[in-house]
């Protein structure tokens with residue numbers, strides 16, 4: 001069936017994998033990728049599909065309500081898959097306002113535009129909001145986040161995402177907007193901006209630079225390969241039930257320090273370095289303020305009801321990821337310019 005789908009944030013990490021998947025798998029869908037191209041957005045991420053007939057890119061800001069309204073008037077979108085966001089916890093600690101503006105106000109602008117354009121024709125429309133497991137707060141040693149876990153966000157990033165989730169559900173209950181929310185665990189893979197742990201570690205090993213591990217490295221994250229997340233969004237988009245939320249996770253918990261050591265081992269091997277040489281770069285640094293101890297997802301709802309499950313083992317996924325960063329020097333050098341240098345200095349060197 002033909003559809004016009006607005007994907008927001010499609011030039012970022014997860015968004016670019018999602019756009020590629022939809023453009024290649026669904027030639028009847030027209031994918032309109034709206035992205036502001038902040039420091040995290042990068043059109044190189046989609047170089048391979050930019051000429052496809054069912055793909056178009058629009059540069060724009062979701063916080064600009066007049067522009068969003070005009071865009072919804074220009075295209076009769078059948079669906080929105082909303083990924084655009086400020087996404088990095090450390091940046092949210094340093095400066096929360098862009099998170100409030102983009103993640104909350106930007107989301108409400110999209111909800112308002114969808115509501116006004118879809119009035120009376122809501123059947124077969126869908127607003128799919130991509131969110132995070134961080135809205136649930138921090139787990140102790142045991143337990144998993146389910147769709148029933150109470151929201152308890154603890155960083156400006158997670159609070160802004162939790163707020164946007166509440167807005168999405170409010171538009172559903174109050175205005176009957178057809179919405180679904182997915183809450184996913186930590187993604188890894190190609191094209192992730194190297195401010196996040198895994199690409200930062202690979203890049204620092206390559207450059208023989210210290211590997212900063214916050215606190216004692218005991219915090220735990222549940223990692224999922226980005227293409228598995230894109231596949232989950234695909235399944236939720238096509239089979240999910242309106243008004244529901246779905247947790248997405250890899251059943252793959254790692255303590256940060258163990259993960260960093262594993263990346264050292266894989267990367268040393270790829271670079272032909274002596275085993276153990278990169279572990280010497282590990283440096284324990286001041287902990288992140290309010291650092292959540294553990295995230296872990298119970299994904300039984302999506303696996304049981306929609307038939308999705310993660311397909312990439314961590315061993316394979318990490319190896320592919322390390323290879324990608326080492327082999328894509330042009331991409332890496334492109335993002336290691338102005339903004340990254342000043343961010344890195346402020347975050348790690350001037351403290």
Ligand code: NAD
Nearest residue numbers: 009011012013014036037038040041061062084085087187
């Ligand atoms: P990212 O930072 O790599 O990409 C975000 C994209 O949004 C960028 O291309 C950026 O240019 C764009 N953007 C930012 N502000 C915008 C604005 N005002 N208007 C238009 N575009 C704007 O983020 P990501 O890691 O790909 O995450 C995508 C989504 O998935 C986010 O909503 C995030 O909260 C969610 N999520 C991420 C993870 C993760 O591990 N990365 C896990 C779960 C959920």
Ligand code: TYD
Nearest residue numbers: 089186195196197198212213214219221256
């Ligand atoms: P990150 O990739 O920023 O994702 P999130 O905070 O959304 O989980 O961080 C993953 C984990 O790695 C988190 O516990 C913080 C930790 N971390 C470090 O120890 N050092 C670093 O330099 C970074 C960026 C993260």
